Amino acid sequence: MTLLLKATWYEIIKIASKWRTYIGFITIAILIPVIMFLVRKYGFGVQDNALNSMKGSFVFVGSLVNGLIVSYFLMNVLWVHFPFFIVLVAGDVVSSEGAAGTFRIWLTRPISRFQVITAKFIATFVYTAAIVLFLGLLSVGLGMLIVGGGDLFVFDKGILILSQGEALYRFLIAYLLAVCVQMTVASLCFLFSSLTSNSVGPIIGTYATLVVMFILSMLKIDALKVIHPYLFTSYFDVFFAPFSDPIPWQEIAGDVGKLGIFILVFYLASAISFIRKEITT
Amino acid sequence: MTADSIYSFKKCLMVLILTGMVLISVGRAQENPQEILAKVNALYSSIDDYAATVTLSVNITNFRMPKKIVKVFYKKPNKFSMKTDGFAMMPKVGVFPVPSNFIPADAQVMYNHSETLKGIRYHVLDVKPKESDKKDSEISLWINSKRWTIDRVILGVKDSGSSEVNLHYRQIEGKWLPDSTVVTLNYKKGIPKLDRPSIERPIDDPDVPRVNVESLSGTVRLIFSDVVINSGLDDSFFETEEK
Numbered sequence: 001m002t003l004l005l006k007a008t009w010y011e012i013i014k015i016a017s018k019w020r021t022y023i024g025f026i027t028i029a030i031l032i033p034v035i036m037f038l039v040r041k042y043g044f045g046v047q048d049n050a051l052n053s054m055k056g057s058f059v060f061v062g063s064l065v066n067g068l069i070v071s072y073f074l075m076n077v078l079w080v081h082f083p084f085f086i087v088l089v090a091g092d093v094v095s096s097e098g099a100a101g102t103f104r105i106w107l108t109r110p111i112s113r114f115q116v117i118t119a120k121f122i123a124t125f126v127y128t129a130a131i132v133l134f135l136g137l138l139s140v141g142l143g144m145l146i147v148g149g150g151d152l153f154v155f156d157k158g159i160l161i162l163s164q165g166e167a168l169y170r171f172l173i174a175y176l177l178a179v180c181v182q183m184t185v186a187s188l189c190f191l192f193s194s195l196t197s198n199s200v201g202p203i204i205g206t207y208a209t210l211v212v213m214f215i216l217s218m219l220k221i222d223a224l225k226v227i228h229p230y231l232f233t234s235y236f237d238v239f240f241a242p243f244s245d246p247i248p249w250q251e252i253a254g255d256v257g258k259l260g261i262f263i264l265v266f267y268l269a270s271a272i273s274f275i276r277k278e279i280t281t
Numbered sequence: 282m283t284a285d286s287i288y289s290f291k292k293c294l295m296v297l298i299l300t301g302m303v304l305i306s307v308g309r310a311q312e313n314p315q316e317i318l319a320k321v322n323a324l325y326s327s328i329d330d331y332a333a334t335v336t337l338s339v340n341i342t343n344f345r346m347p348k349k350i351v352k353v354f355y356k357k358p359n360k361f362s363m364k365t366d367g368f369a370m371m372p373k374v375g376v377f378p379v380p381s382n383f384i385p386a387d388a389q390v391m392y393n394h395s396e397t398l399k400g401i402r403y404h405v406l407d408v409k410p411k412e413s414d415k416k417d418s419e420i421s422l423w424i425n426s427k428r429w430t431i432d433r434v435i436l437g438v439k440d441s442g443s444s445e446v447n448l449h450y451r452q453i454e455g456k457w458l459p460d461s462t463v464v465t466l467n468y469k470k471g472i473p474k475l476d477r478p479s480i481e482r483p484i485d486d487p488d489v490p491r492v493n494v495e496s497l498s499g500t501v502r503l504i505f506s507d508v509v510i511n512s513g514l515d516d517s518f519f520e521t522e523e524k
């Protein structure tokens with residue numbers, strides 16, 4: 001256990017010492033403030049569009065345009081764009097050491113291959129959680145700071161307005177679920193990384209899989225519905241579920257359970273692949 | 282019964298009906314809508330400013346929001362301010378029921394009829410905007426003839442629907458001021474049933490016309506508390522709000 005913890009710590013240090021690890025953090029740190037400042041300056045027409053039918057009889061007091069609604073809309077990057085930052089690191093975790101040949105030295109130590117791959121997997125999870133929560137903290141925090149706080153306006157069987165306190169609680173759950181979603185992407189990339197000795201292949205492979213799955217999920221062809229339960233992208237929208245009222249805990253638990261199965265399968269497949277891996281040549 | 286007596290009975294009945302009709306028309310002619318509105322306005326003439334805390338609860342199809350506390354401020358002749366944490370939607374009628382606040386200056390006011398409800402006689406006035414309003418809206422007011430308060434308002438928009446505002450009052454410093462207001466909405470076009478983002482539709486666009494838009498129905502309830510009148514609200518308070 002101590003060996004595993006030590007190995008995990010070293011893996012985290014290894015990830016932290018690579019330049020590519022910070023590409024995602026830097027992009028988010030630049031992009032979020034820019035978006036928030038632009039919204040603050042030019043506004044956001046969501047209130048006008050959605051509440052049009054009530055303008056005749058009501059006066060709107062206050063505004064629904066605030067940092068929380070921008071953060072809510074920003075969560076849409078978690079579908080396709082954000083996984084790029086995940087695969088950038090997850091694709092490199094195992095394959096880079098295979099390419100560099102460092103496994104030959106490392107695996108002479110009294111640590112099992114299973115522990116090595118587990119340490120790398122945990123380190124990948126730490127990176128994934130860190131970058132997702134960084135996005136959440138920065139978008140909600142800077143949103144409230146730059147655009148302002150207030151009630152959150154969301155779509156759920158019509159229009160649902162959540163108080164600021166309730167919205168912050170929902171964001172916390174949503175971003176924890178987003179970690180689970182991104183971890184599915186990371187674990188698939190991790191599997192590809194354990195199969196190859198260069199990091200470009202796993203990145204392209206994971207992205208290609210994601211795109212194909214998104215296409216299959218989004219095409220309005222009834223026959224394709226048969227395969228939807230087997231596509232992990234079918235459960236990616238779970239991070240929007242906390243913004244329903246009441247929170248559909250059963251649905252969330254079901255989706256998280258299914259994503260958990262995908263993560264476990266990818267992890268076990270990575271472990272099997274790594275244990276059987278030929279590293280002497 | 283002889284033919285003569287039947288004839289005289291019919292004659293009496295006719296006279297009674299005619300007399301009744303004459304009395305009604307005379308009665309109508311005597312009711313001047315401007316005078317009635319003046320009496321309503323007189324009720325609030327001694328109120329220079331008004332502040333209250335309103336607890337707002339909304340129950341509308343496809344629209345959910347938590348209970349809200351809204352601070353409302355009014356100052357003669359037409360300064361308004363409303364403050365809340367976050368967002369709230371307040372009915373245009375029913376917060377401070379001075380007729381001038383919701384009857385357009387160029388509107389034509391007509392006496393429609395009088396009716397008795399729960400032992401109280403109400404004057405029903407119709408308000409029609411003089412200038413051709415695109416929405417072709419019409420307002421009907423039920424004015425309590427005992428205390429000269431507006432107890433009911435119906436706002437109708439042609440081919441669109443209507444909203445009914447029922448106001449309940451209590452006496453504060455000898456003046457009848459709103460205690461609670463219930464707005465009942467009934468419009469053809471409601472809020473679209475927008476779904477939360479999903480894999481099939483990551484962003485739902487409220488601008489996209491819906492095929493089956495449900496009607497807008499429901500109620501908005503306002504409960505007034507902490508009512509303060511003539512506290513000397515400064516004009517600058519409202520100027521800041523306008524900015």
